[in-house]
Amino acid sequence: MQQTDIQTKAPSALLALTELPRALAELGALPWAAPLLATAPRGDGHPVLVLPGFVTTDRSTAILRGFLEGHGYDAHAWELGRNLGPKAIGRHGQKLVARILQVHEATGKKVSLVGWSLGGVMARLAAKRIPHAVRQVITLGSPFSGSPKASNVWRAYEMLTGQKVDDDHTRSQLNEVSSPPPVPSTAIYSRGDGVVAWQNCCEEIGPTSDNIEVYGSHCGLGINASVLYAVADRLAQAEDDWHPFERTGLRALVYPSAGHA
Numbered sequence: 001m002q003q004t005d006i007q008t009k010a011p012s013a014l015l016a017l018t019e020l021p022r023a024l025a026e027l028g029a030l031p032w033a034a035p036l037l038a039t040a041p042r043g044d045g046h047p048v049l050v051l052p053g054f055v056t057t058d059r060s061t062a063i064l065r066g067f068l069e070g071h072g073y074d075a076h077a078w079e080l081g082r083n084l085g086p087k088a089i090g091r092h093g094q095k096l097v098a099r100i101l102q103v104h105e106a107t108g109k110k111v112s113l114v115g116w117s118l119g120g121v122m123a124r125l126a127a128k129r130i131p132h133a134v135r136q137v138i139t140l141g142s143p144f145s146g147s148p149k150a151s152n153v154w155r156a157y158e159m160l161t162g163q164k165v166d167d168d169h170t171r172s173q174l175n176e177v178s179s180p181p182p183v184p185s186t187a188i189y190s191r192g193d194g195v196v197a198w199q200n201c202c203e204e205i206g207p208t209s210d211n212i213e214v215y216g217s218h219c220g221l222g223i224n225a226s227v228l229y230a231v232a233d234r235l236a237q238a239e240d241d242w243h244p245f246e247r248t249g250l251r252a253l254v255y256p257s258a259g260h261a
Helices: 013-017 019-037 058-070 094-107 118-129 154-161 168-178 225-235
Strands: 047-051 074-077 111-116 134-140 185-189 209-213
Touching: 013 019, 019 058, 019 225, 047 058, 047 094, 047 118, 058 074, 058 111, 058 225, 094 111, 094 118, 111 118, 111 225, 118 134, 118 168, 118 185, 134 225, 185 225
Parallel strands: 047 074, 047 111, 111 134, 134 185, 185 209
Antiparallel strands: none
């Protein structure tokens, strides 16, 4: 069950201050994790579109896309510039929808969407609009439920995007993305998130929806070895045979929760 707005608060300032050093540590750990990452499930060549987080560009997802390419996926950048909310995807998400349809039509296959932070919120919105072109959605620390003010960057969001987080248009879109999309979806989150409230990044558990908890920072989710492995695992499932993430054996040491908040 999702937490209510009253119960959910933004991460502490202290936790937010640790974001950069923790993300750098996660990046530095990647070479050590390489042998384990090499055992991650291989892909079937289907297209995967990776969406960057707030104020970042495709450069921030280069490592994630490179990893996916190396594991047999046709990874694509979103090519919409810096993620400044509606300035990047259009007020109604039309630019993102067009980009997904472009990849879908060029490959002849449904497109999996992997969105980091705000990018994941956008991915869920697009999946609601064009489910026929989307294979599945994976979000990384994406606050798609609860109050948008349960974040340490909401003021910066309003200033840089020109969009108020509590206006009718924003609330309508958040209401739309808060429920699971009509395609398989997985929400990856960390209770150590110093940017957004982790409670708002959790999916409603259902027949085709799941949560995966990891240890890590918000800014390091796209370069976190446990996240990379989990994303590869989710993408490797057959299109008509989605199932929840397995946490048996050694995985239980890396993925702490049972799939729910």
